[in-house]
Amino acid sequence: MKNVKAEFIAVGTELLLGQIANTNAQWLSQQLARYGINVYNHTVVGDNLYRVEDAFSEAQSRADIIIVTGGLGPTEDDLTREAFQQISDLEIMEHTPSMNKIEAFFEKQKSTMTPNNRRQARVFKGSEVLDNTVGMAPGMIVKYEQKTWIFLPGVPREMKQLVKSDVIPYLQKLTGNEEIIKSTILKFTGIGESSLEHELSDIIQAQSNPTIAPLAQDDSVVIRLTAKDRSKEKVDELLKGTKQEILAKVGSYFYGVDDQTIESQIVALLKKENKHIAVAESLTGGMLTDKLISVEGASSVCHGGIVCYDTTVKQDLLGVSKELIQNKGTISEECALVMAENVREKLNASIGISCTGVAGPDEVEGKSAGLVYIAICDDTGEKFVEKFNFQGNRNSIRRRTTLKSLEILFKHLKG
Amino acid sequence: MKNVKAEFIAVGTELLLGQIANTNAQWLSQQLARYGINVYNHTVVGDNLYRVEDAFSEAQSRADIIIVTGGLGPTEDDLTREAFQQISDLEIMEHTPSMNKIEAFFEKQKSTMTPNNRRQARVFKGSEVLDNTVGMAPGMIVKYEQKTWIFLPGVPREMKQLVKSDVIPYLQKLTGNEEIIKSTILKFTGIGESSLEHELSDIIQAQSNPTIAPLAQDDSVVIRLTAKDRSKEKVDELLKGTKQEILAKVGSYFYGVDDQTIESQIVALLKKENKHIAVAESLTGGMLTDKLISVEGASSVCHGGIVCYDTTVKQDLLGVSKELIQNKGTISEECALVMAENVREKLNASIGISCTGVAGPDEVEGKSAGLVYIAICDDTGEKFVEKFNFQGNRNSIRRRTTLKSLEILFKHLKG
Numbered sequence: 103m104k105n106v107k108a109e110f111i112a113v114g115t116e117l118l119l120g121q122i123a124n125t126n127a128q129w130l131s132q133q134l135a136r137y138g139i140n141v142y143n144h145t146v147v148g149d150n151l152y153r154v155e156d157a158f159s160e161a162q163s164r165a166d167i168i169i170v171t172g173g174l175g176p177t178e179d180d181l182t183r184e185a186f187q188q189i190s191d192l193e194i195m196e197h198t199p200s201m202n203k204i205e206a207f208f209e210k211q212k213s214t215m216t217p218n219n220r221r222q223a224r225v226f227k228g229s230e231v232l233d234n235t236v237g238m239a240p241g242m243i244v245k246y247e248q249k250t251w252i253f254l255p256g257v258p259r260e261m262k263q264l265v266k267s268d269v270i271p272y273l274q275k276l277t278g279n280e281e282i283i284k285s286t287i288l289k290f291t292g293i294g295e296s297s298l299e300h301e302l303s304d305i306i307q308a309q310s311n312p313t314i315a316p317l318a319q320d321d322s323v324v325i326r327l328t329a330k331d332r333s334k335e336k337v338d339e340l341l342k343g344t345k346q347e348i349l350a351k352v353g354s355y356f357y358g359v360d361d362q363t364i365e366s367q368i369v370a371l372l373k374k375e376n377k378h379i380a381v382a383e384s385l386t387g388g389m390l391t392d393k394l395i396s397v398e399g400a401s402s403v404c405h406g407g408i409v410c411y412d413t414t415v416k417q418d419l420l421g422v423s424k425e426l427i428q429n430k431g432t433i434s435e436e437c438a439l440v441m442a443e444n445v446r447e448k449l450n451a452s453i454g455i456s457c458t459g460v461a462g463p464d465e466v467e468g469k470s471a472g473l474v475y476i477a478i479c480d481d482t483g484e485k486f487v488e489k490f491n492f493q494g495n496r497n498s499i500r501r502r503t504t505l506k507s508l509e510i511l512f513k514h515l516k517g
Numbered sequence: 518m519k520n521v522k523a524e525f526i527a528v529g530t531e532l533l534l535g536q537i538a539n540t541n542a543q544w545l546s547q548q549l550a551r552y553g554i555n556v557y558n559h560t561v562v563g564d565n566l567y568r569v570e571d572a573f574s575e576a577q578s579r580a581d582i583i584i585v586t587g588g589l590g591p592t593e594d595d596l597t598r599e600a601f602q603q604i605s606d607l608e609i610m611e612h613t614p615s616m617n618k619i620e621a622f623f624e625k626q627k628s629t630m631t632p633n634n635r636r637q638a639r640v641f642k643g644s645e646v647l648d649n650t651v652g653m654a655p656g657m658i659v660k661y662e663q664k665t666w667i668f669l670p671g672v673p674r675e676m677k678q679l680v681k682s683d684v685i686p687y688l689q690k691l692t693g694n695e696e697i698i699k700s701t702i703l704k705f706t707g708i709g710e711s712s713l714e715h716e717l718s719d720i721i722q723a724q725s726n727p728t729i730a731p732l733a734q735d736d737s738v739v740i741r742l743t744a745k746d747r748s749k750e751k752v753d754e755l756l757k758g759t760k761q762e763i764l765a766k767v768g769s770y771f772y773g774v775d776d777q778t779i780e781s782q783i784v785a786l787l788k789k790e791n792k793h794i795a796v797a798e799s800l801t802g803g804m805l806t807d808k809l810i811s812v813e814g815a816s817s818v819c820h821g822g823i824v825c826y827d828t829t830v831k832q833d834l835l836g837v838s839k840e841l842i843q844n845k846g847t848i849s850e851e852c853a854l855v856m857a858e859n860v861r862e863k864l865n866a867s868i869g870i871s872c873t874g875v876a877g878p879d880e881v882e883g884k885s886a887g888l889v890y891i892a893i894c895d896d897t898g899e900k901f902v903e904k905f906n907f908q909g910n911r912n913s914i915r916r917r918t919t920l921k922s923l924e925i926l927f928k929h930l931k932g
Contacts, residue, residue, distance in 0.1 A: 387810025388803025395802025
C-alpha cells in the first residue's frame with residue numbers, strides 16, 4: 103500500500119465563530135484511519151478568499167490528498183471554487199447534469215430558482231464529478247500537480263454520503279490498499295494513565311503492529327490496539343497476541359473491551375454467579391445504584407437499595423444502632439460494615455455494598471470532606487471495608503466514591 | 518479596542534484519528550467572539566515534533582494571539598513545550614509551585630509519582646504561569662517577538678477553567694476592550710424550544726442589545742441574553758429590562774438563571790418552606806435522589822429514599838400491599854401513590870415523591886416501555902399522580918422520568 107499524507111480543510115466562518123463544531127473532521131478522520139491513510143492536519147478557515155487561498159497553497163505544498171469541506175453552496179460567501187482557481191488556474195464550467203438536477207428540484211418544489219443557485223452546478227474542467235444524492239452541490243475530485251483534491255459539501259449528511267459512495271473506493275484504489283484494519287479498546291480501573299504507560303513502556307516501545315495508544319478518558323484508563331494486515335485472520339491474531347502480552351503485565355487492572363463498562367461487567371458477573379446485590383449509599387445519594395440499574399437486564403441481579411443520606415434513615419430504615427452512631431459516628435468503618443450487612447439482609451440479597459463519607463464542602467462529625475468508607479458483605483461470610491481520602495469538590499468526591507465502589511465490587515466478584 | 522488576529526492550534530494525534538472532536542476550538546471561538554476578538558484559523562496537528570513546529574512557525578508568521586491546547590501532559594507524546602522551544606529558543610524550567618502541587622497530589626492519594634509526572638511542571642522562563650486548579654499541568658502565557666502565545670491543557674474542564682479565570686481578563690487588557698459584556702441565561706421547563714421562540718418572536722426580532730439567543734440544550738430550554746456597554750450599571754439595567762419583558766410572556770415556565778438548576782431551585786424552595794422530602798424510585802434506580810443530593814446543602818431537606826427497582830423491595834421495604842400489586846400491578850397510578858405515601862411516612866418526611874414505570878427494552882406486567890407514573894404526597898394532605906408515555910431507549914426513558922419528576926416537584930413547591 104502506498105503511504106500517503108492526507109489533510110482536511112474546512113471552509114466556513116460559522117466554525118470560527120463557534121456556532122458549530124468541526125465534527126466533519128472527526129468523522130473523516132475516523133474513516134481514513136480505518137483505511138490506513140494518515141491524516142496530518144485539520145485546518146479551519148473562514149469565508150475569505152485570500153485566507154482560503156493561503157490555506158490551499160499551504161496544503162498543496164505538504165499533503166498528497168486534500169479533502170475540503172464547505173464553501174460550495176449558492177451564496178456569495180461560498181468561495182471554495184474561486185480560491186482553488188486562484189492557486190491552480192483550472193477552468194470552471196457548468197456541469198449540465200447537476201444543473202438539470204437543481205432546476206428539477208425547484209420545479210418539483212414549485213418554487214422559483216434564484217440565479218445564485220446556478221453557482222452550485224459549477225465544477226472544474228476535467229474533474230471527476232461526484233453525484234450528491236441528498237443535496238444540491240456535487241462533490242469533485244481534481245488532480246493538480248500530483249496532488250489529489252477532493253471537494254465536498256459542508257453539510258454533514260451530504261459529505262458523509264459522498265465519502266461512503268465515492269471517496270473511500272477512490273482512495274482505496276489510489277493507495278492500493280488491500281489491508282484490513284481493526285481496532286480494539288482495552289479498559290482498566292484502579293491504575294492511573296501514567297502508571298499504566300510506565301508498566302507497559304517496553305511493550306509500547308517495541309510495538310508497531312498493532313499500534314498501542316493510551317487514551318485519556320474522564321473516568322477510566324483505556325488503551326487502543328490497532329492492527330493492519332491483508333489477512334483477517336492475521337489481524338485478529340496480532341490483536342490477540344498483543345492483548346495477551348499486555349494483560350500478562352497489567353491484567354489485574356483490566357475490566358473489559360470496547361463498549362463494555364465496569365457496571366455491565368459487574369452485572370454479567372452477578373448473573374454468572376446467580377447472585378444479587380443490594381446497595382446502601384449515603385453521600386453518593388443514589389448514583390451507585392443508578393449506575394448498576396442503567397445496565398440492560400440489571401433487574402435480575404440488582405433489586406434496589408436504600409439511600410440513607412441522613413442519619414435518621416441510617417437508623418430507622420437501615421437499622422444502624424444508636425449506640426454505634428454515638429460511639430463511632432456515621433463516617434466510620436463500623437457504620438459502613440453494618441450498612442452493608444443490614445441492606446443485604448433487608449433486601450434478601452447475596453451481597454450488600456455500602457458507602458458513607460463526607461461529600462463536603464463542610465465537615466461532618468468533625469471529619470473532613472473526602473473521607474469515605476466503602477464496605478462489602480457477602481453471603482459467603484466474607485466482609486471487608488476500605489477507607490479513602492478523595493480530592494475535589496462535592497460532586498467529584500461523590501463521583502469518585504461511586505467509581506471506587508464499582509471498582510471494589512468488580513474485584514470482589516472477579517475473586 | 519485594538520483589532521487583533523487570533524488563531525488556535527490543537528495538538529493531539531487523537532484528534533487526527535477522530536477519537537475526539539475538537540470541541541475546545543468551538544468553545545474557545547465562542548468565548549473570543551463574545552469579546553470581539555477575530556479568530557482566523559483553527560489548526561489540528563498530531564503529536565509529532567516537526568509538524569507541531571511547522572504549525573507553530575506558520576501561526577507566528579500570521580497571527581497576533583495564538584492559543585495552543587494540548588501536549589502539556591506527562592507522557593513522551595506531549596511535545597508542545599519542546600516544539601515551541603525549537604522555534605523560540607526560550608528556556609524551559611521547572612515551576613516549583615506546580616511541582617509542589619503535583620507531589621502533594623500523589624502524596625494525598627497515597628500513590629507513587631512516576632518520574633514522567635515531573636514533566637508537567639515545566640514552564641518557559643519569563644512566562645506568566647496560570648494556576649490549573651482542576652488538574653496538574655499549569656497554563657502559560659508567553660510573549661515572543663510581538664506575538665502572544667497562550668498554552669493550555671487539552672482536557673476541556675481544565676482548559677475552560679483557565680480561560681475563564683486568566684485568559685479572558687488578560688485578552689481584554691491586551692486588546693483594550695473596555696466594553697463590559699455580560700450574559701445571563703434564563704432557564705425554562707415544560708415548554709419546547711420552538712414554542713418558546715414563537716411566544717417571544719416579537720421581542721427577539723426587536724432586540725439588538727441585549728441580544729437574545731435561544732440555545733438548544735439536552736435537557737432544558739434556555740435563552741441567553743448578552744448585553745454590552747461601557748457602564749456596568751447600564752449593562753445590568755439592559756439585562757434586567759429584557760428579562761422582565763420575557764418573563765411577562767413566559768414566566769410560568771421559568772425556573773432559574775445561570776448556574777441554577779431545577780434541583781437547586783427545589784432544594785432552595787424546600788429550605789424556605791422548612792420541608793423535607795423522601796424519594797421512592799423504581800425505574801430511575803437512584804437517579805432522582807442523586808440529582809437532589811448533588812445540590813450543596815441538600816442534607817437539611819433530603820434525607821434519602823428507597824430504590825425499589827424490584828417488586829420485592831416495593832413490598833418488603835416500602836410496604837406496598839401484595840393485594841395492590843396483584844390487582845393493579847406495580848406500574849399503576851395506585852402503586853405510585855402508595856409508594857409516595859409510604860416513603861413519606863417511613864422517612865418522616867413532609868413530602869414523598871415516587872416514580873414507577875417501564876424503562877425497557879422489554880415489557881413489564883404487559884405494559885410497554887416508556888409508560889411511567891409519577892406521584893407526590895404532601896403532609897398538607899395534597900396528593901396526586903401523573904401518567905406519561907416517554908419515547909426513546911432505556912436510559913433516555915430513565916432520564917426523562919427523572920427530569921419530569923423534578924419538573925412536577927418544582928411546580929408543586931412553587932404553588
